[in-house]
Amino acid sequence: MTPSIREVYGQTLAEIGAENDRIVVLDADVSASTRSIVFAEKFPHRFFNCGIAEANMAAMAAGLAHGGMTVFANTFAAFITTNSLLSVRSLIAYSHANVKLMGAYAGLSDAYDGYTHHSIDDLAIMRAIPDMRVMVASDAEQTRFLLRYAAETDGPMYIRLSRDAMNDLNRYGRLTFGKGSVLREGTDATILACGALCGTACQAAAELAKQNIHVRVADMFTIKPLDRELVIRSARETGALVTAEEHSVIGGLGGAVAETLTEAGACVPVIRVGVSDTVTESGPYGQLLAHYGLDVTAVANAVERALSLKRAH
Amino acid sequence: MRAAMDPNTMQALCKRMRREVIRAIHSVQTGHPGGSLSCCEILCALYFAHANISPENWLDPGRDKIILSKGHAAPMLYRILAEKGFFPPAEMATLRQLNSRLQGHPYPEKTPGVEVPSGPLGIAYGAALGIAMADRILGRTRCRTYAVLGDGELNEGCVWETTMAASKFCACNLITIVDRNGVQLDGTCCEIMPMGDLEAKFRAFGFHVLTCDGHSVSELVEMLETARDDHQKPTVILANTVKGKGVSFMEGKNIWHGRPIDDAHYQIAMNELKEDANDSVNS
Numbered sequence: 001m002t003p004s005i006r007e008v009y010g011q012t013l014a015e016i017g018a019e020n021d022r023i024v025v026l027d028a029d030v031s032a033s034t035r036s037i038v039f040a041e042k043f044p045h046r047f048f049n050c051g052i053a054e055a056n057m058a059a060m061a062a063g064l065a066h067g068g069m070t071v072f073a074n075t076f077a078a079f080i081t082t083n084s085l086l087s088v089r090s091l092i093a094y095s096h097a098n099v100k101l102m103g104a105y106a107g108l109s110d111a112y113d114g115y116t117h118h119s120i121d122d123l124a125i126m127r128a129i130p131d132m133r134v135m136v137a138s139d140a141e142q143t144r145f146l147l148r149y150a151a152e153t154d155g156p157m158y159i160r161l162s163r164d165a166m167n168d169l170n171r172y173g174r175l176t177f178g179k180g181s182v183l184r185e186g187t188d189a190t191i192l193a194c195g196a197l198c199g200t201a202c203q204a205a206a207e208l209a210k211q212n213i214h215v216r217v218a219d220m221f222t223i224k225p226l227d228r229e230l231v232i233r234s235a236r237e238t239g240a241l242v243t244a245e246e247h248s249v250i251g252g253l254g255g256a257v258a259e260t261l262t263e264a265g266a267c268v269p270v271i272r273v274g275v276s277d278t279v280t281e282s283g284p285y286g287q288l289l290a291h292y293g294l295d296v297t298a299v300a301n302a303v304e305r306a307l308s309l310k311r312a313h
Numbered sequence: 314m315r316a317a318m319d320p321n322t323m324q325a326l327c328k329r330m331r332r333e334v335i336r337a338i339h340s341v342q343t344g345h346p347g348g349s350l351s352c353c354e355i356l357c358a359l360y361f362a363h364a365n366i367s368p369e370n371w372l373d374p375g376r377d378k379i380i381l382s383k384g385h386a387a388p389m390l391y392r393i394l395a396e397k398g399f400f401p402p403a404e405m406a407t408l409r410q411l412n413s414r415l416q417g418h419p420y421p422e423k424t425p426g427v428e429v430p431s432g433p434l435g436i437a438y439g440a441a442l443g444i445a446m447a448d449r450i451l452g453r454t455r456c457r458t459y460a461v462l463g464d465g466e467l468n469e470g471c472v473w474e475t476t477m478a479a480s481k482f483c484a485c486n487l488i489t490i491v492d493r494n495g496v497q498l499d500g501t502c503c504e505i506m507p508m509g510d511l512e513a514k515f516r517a518f519g520f521h522v523l524t525c526d527g528h529s530v531s532e533l534v535e536m537l538e539t540a541r542d543d544h545q546k547p548t549v550i551l552a553n554t555v556k557g558k559g560v561s562f563m564e565g566k567n568i569w570h571g572r573p574i575d576d577a578h579y580q581i582a583m584n585e586l587k588e589d590a591n592d593s594v595n596s
Contacts (some may be wrong), residue, residue: 003351024446024447024450045450046450046524048446048482050474051474051478051480052482053471053474053477053478053479055435055470055474056438056439056442056470056471056474056475056477056478057438057439057441058439059435059437059438059439059440059442059471059475060439060440060442060443060446060475060478061443062429062436062439062440062443063429063439063440063441063442063443063445064444064446064447064449065443065447066428066429066440066442066443066444066447067374067444067446067447067448067450067451068374068447069447069450069451074594086433086436086471087436087439087440087471090430090432090436091429091430091436091437091439091440093420094420094422094430095420095421095429095430096422110369138466233565306345311477
């Protein structure tokens with residue numbers, strides 16, 4: 001059975017903690033959910049449960065980093081980008097603090113808890129903060145890669161994690177920070193995806209291949225910095241783009257791709273798959289993804305729309 | 314602990330710091346005079362009479378750390394850091410200007426001697442607690458972290474998040490000083506957000522509470538030494554001060570929280586803060 005991303009995260013963080021005694025972990029009373037509890041049980045003197053006080057947790061993280069530690073601060077993504085945001089913006093990012101903000105239960109993955117616990121604006125918020133690197137976990141292997149990168153690389157980062165399991169993705173080549181990871185080659189259009197939508201995009205591409213439509217799929221797991229080269233090259237080589245993310249269509253991967261293409265003068269049709277500008281509801285995760293247009297059918301339809309615009313272009 | 318400075322010399326130093334802060338704020342026509350003047354003795358006691366921090370030991374992680382959480386009092390912090398030798402006093406003329414190392418609120422990436430950013434009230438206090446915890450984890454047992462807060466700042470909920478955490482984590486190496494000047498931007502603290510019995514509040518949060526005259530360097534130093542020796546609990550020193558202290562028309566007046574100083578008021582202020590015979594003998 002595929003382990004959940006949070007379980008992969010908890011285990012990997014504890015492994016990294018065993019190798020590096022400068023790693024310190026903070027949580028805001030959700031360590032059993034985020035799985036930072038695995039680290040807490042092994043290294044209680046390097047774990048601070050700050051209680052339900054996310055602003056102080058992020059502020060403490062900045063101070064611990066200033067004191068020489070590499071800090072992993074954990075809570076639900078929806079609370080990092082709200083309750084913690086002042087400390088994130090004006091302490092952590094402003095002073096280039098070595099703090100890794102781990103956004104648990106991101107997207108719609110905390111499905112039943114409803115809009116208050118969904119996080120469909122975190123990428124937009126974090127992307128706008130100077131000096132913040134923004135990443136999205138898309139499978140177990142890549143989650144381990146991101147954590148090791150975060151532990152070994154100085155500076156503030158936001159890493160978006162899912163509550164759920166994600167199937168392993170087949171990748172062309174090794175993972176490299178700042179570079180999109182190509183999951184499937186194709187010439188008719190490109191799907192630039194992140195997180196859970198990478199697997200969805202691969203399935204959509206497989207369906208489209210049955211209709212002789214050949215689609216490139218790439219995991220754009222570093223939203224910031226974005227792999228501009230891959231975005232522009234995909235536009236030029238395939239002539240139509242679809243972005244797919246478990247996030248609002250405003251300000252996330254889709255926004256970043258559209259900005260990049262416009263500035264490069266490489267304008268091709270871009271269809272953004274994401275949550276439209278709306279508040280979301282409670283429900284089973286799979287049903288929510290379908291309801292908000294984040295399933296295989298929606299992504300495949302988006303490719304067909306992009307191709308139709310390409311033909312009319 | 315450093316050798317005690319002669320009280321007259323310290324008094325003259327504080328007056329000179331006030332004078333030069335008012336001069337800088339007047340010259341650039343921006344900055345916060347009221348809260349700068351109220352925390353003068355607190356910062357002078359820390360930097361010149363108590364804490365182990367200087368340009369010489371700045372790169373030593375075992376130094377003491379001072380966090381001005383009420384970051385709007387940056388002009389006073391900057392002038393004192395310049396006096397300590399962190400940068401030339403002449404840079405005060407660049408306060409809040411483009412290309413200056415002296416940002417509107419403290420910013421460590423630019424200003425030598427500043428530990429963490431502050432300005433949005435409350436959050437730098439949490440950072441101070443984090444620094445104290447890093448010192449503990451890394452076995453730096455001799456140093457202390459000092460956080461200077463305003464009493465208006467105590468309105469911020471995250472201040473109380475930090476006090477809860479400091480108490481839970483037994484942060485006896487964190488020493489909190491509240492510049493209790495009783496006035497915030499829009500009016501007195503009693504009018505804007507009455508905080509009630511602060512002694513009782515901090516005690517209820519698990520703190521060791523001390524109170525003193527925040528304009529008496531000798532009292533402040535005595536309290537700081539007591540706090541430094543507490544190995545059980547975090548300590549807060551409630552330092553009773555006067556907003557705008559030393560400039561009669563600013564004292565206790567919220568309008569001078571962040572108002573530019575016009576030429577007429579500047580002349581009155583400089584006259585009140587001018588060096589007298591005793592100062593020149595001792596400074």
